[in-house]
Amino acid sequence: MAKTVVSRQSAVVSRGRQSQSPVAAPAKKSPLELDRLIHERLRLGIVSALAVNERLSFNDLKDLLQTTDGNLSVHARKLEEADYIVCEKGFEGRVPRTEYHLTAAGRRALEKYLAHMEAIIKATKG
């Protein structure tokens, strides 16, 4: 059985940088404004993949999105700071394992983003 420790580091970081943090951004956005946080391609990929899986490991995500460790870490951290995903670090036997899962806020953000994209397509068609 893997031991897990939920990483709270990101929450502390985000409180410390409230003026510039993406955490504050979603609350201030107008409903028509695009969620810039998941508009970025790799972050959109992370959220989409987690929307259809209860949890995915760092390596699963890296393979799925065909990206590098550094790139995935940076973008996953931004999503953590916005409370869109939660990172759980633990061990499987003696091997460290990092897993992510989507929060309710993250799922809502993806649903809003999808609705936004569909609205754009409808508006430009009509």
Added chain:
Amino acid sequence: MAQPQPIQAHALDDLRYIRDTMSRAGTGPFTAIPGWGGVLMGATALAAAFAAGPPDNSVRWIGIWFAEAFVAVVIALGGMTIKSRRAGSSLWTSSTGAPAFRFALGFVPPLVAGIVLTPVFAMLDATARLPGSWLLLYGTAAATGGAYSVRVVPVMGLSFMALGTAAFAAPAEWGHWFMAAGFGGLHIVFGFIIARNYGG
């Protein structure tokens, strides 16, 4: 200098990327089951049941139902293609292709079993018992393929299986009524449910 991408093209590209990622992430269901296609298949099956009448050991009876099966396959494939195009993708691309492939892996083998068993039943003069076996095997196909689709599809499969089992227990000369109730009635009812709740 690169031309800016039109906003609609960007939105479509984003939606494709999301679908593609979800599909590759491995659990995206096959959502292109055609509801209205199912209703149409039900209507042609009712016509076939009327034309074929009670099962006898004639080639004509089997021929009518094979022709109906061919028409149903054409309607189903056409309906799936239209439904996935309307959703902005194609059955054969990676975004819907992988779920469609998984669905087919579950759906096709029981149908092949039905095709293989049909001449066996005919040679044994047991054509009158084909309705039960066809309903049971089609139901199995929908239940197993439906495991990779929306929840109502396996429920439809189980309903067909129950009807097939009942057909085996009932007098053989009622076979056409079971065919009409299953391939006609169940297709119309579940087709309507799928069309209303799962986008056409």
